[in-house]
Amino acid sequence: MLSSPLPFSRRTDSSALELGVLGVGNIGMVHLKSARAMDGVEVVAAADAVPENRERAERAGTPRTYDDYATLLGSEDLDAAVVALPPVLHLEAVERAAEAGVDVFVEKPLARSGAEAERLLETAADAGIAVGVDHTLRYQPDIAGVAEEYADGTVGHVPYATMTRLNDGPLGRPPIETAPPSWPLDPDAAGGGSLLELGIHCFDALEHLFGELEVRSAATDATLEFPVEDAATVLLRAPETGTTITLHCGSYQWEELPEVNTRLRLEGVTGTISNQDHLPGNFYADAANEALTNVASRVTDAEPTVFGPTFYLQAHYRALEDFCEAVRSGESPPIDGEDGKRTLELAERAYELAATGDDLADAEEGDERDDDTETEPEVSV
Structure with missing residues (x-):
């Protein structure tokens, strides 16, 4: 894990942090517009294989x-880059960024597997670049x-917790009018389905x-008949707090x-503590107003606001802002590369138990039986 402060800082307080965005699809545009709204950050370039995405980035002021993305990294003098590419390209993109000495903020999942994440982090450490996720x-x-x-301790010990996270299906919301991107449905490209998309x-x-x-x-x-899962349920245990969690x-x-x-x-x-009790008082009114604003923007060919004070997207803004400040x-x-690797390791363990139909208690019991089995002595005749 990289220590703090980092020995590879190449910046001065007086200059803007020059940022490139690798991949300007949906989430890449969120990051691009978020960065453009930040003080002390300048988006100087973006890369995408899709012409329409590049046009959107240009209209947004890039x-x-x-x-x-490799051409961008070889042509621009960047301080940092956002990697918002499909997971299959994360390792290669970080390798190219490492060659250029550019710190990286990587969209989740960090990689497609824990082993691939380890390679990515070794590459970054060798080059002395920071990795945020x-x-x-x-x-x-x-x-x-x-x-x-x-943290206030008002509910005392928490023996049990539940968490649910949902999203649009892989085909998008009905009625389905356009084909979805192919890579999220390809386990080789994405690494997995809902467990990697939402669970981590x-x-x-x-x-x-x-x-x-x-x-x-x-x-x-x-x-649905896809090669990746679109639903996952995981039982977790937190030894430090003695909490059992259903996800x-x-x-x-x-x-x-x-x-x-x-x-x-x-x-x-x-x-009890519920996130429902921590929603803004004007959440639904703000959400409705933002939806109307975005619809109007599409009608007028203007770009919708994606970095502003909306409930969900401000989280992306704050995460990228913290990375840039670091x-x-x-x-x-x-939130560094080790954190990103850790979530992948948990997902891999969940995949492993789901595939075998076992739980951890069964596996541990089987290990104990194996350990207790005595080897029969050899008998010579």
């Missing part, structure tokens, strides 16, 4: 665009509110609350998602 759920106002209330955000937020987690059991399901994440073909797609509830011995100060990012 001075230069490239059709290849976009695990934004802990920045979401309602989840942050739960963490603050739990939850793993990060839960470990932020309760400390290191153990996966006790897991089940996955593909409700469910799913990507469903609903016409309308719930207004709040994440639910977190802590059952304390003297009361880079500017020569410190380790608050």
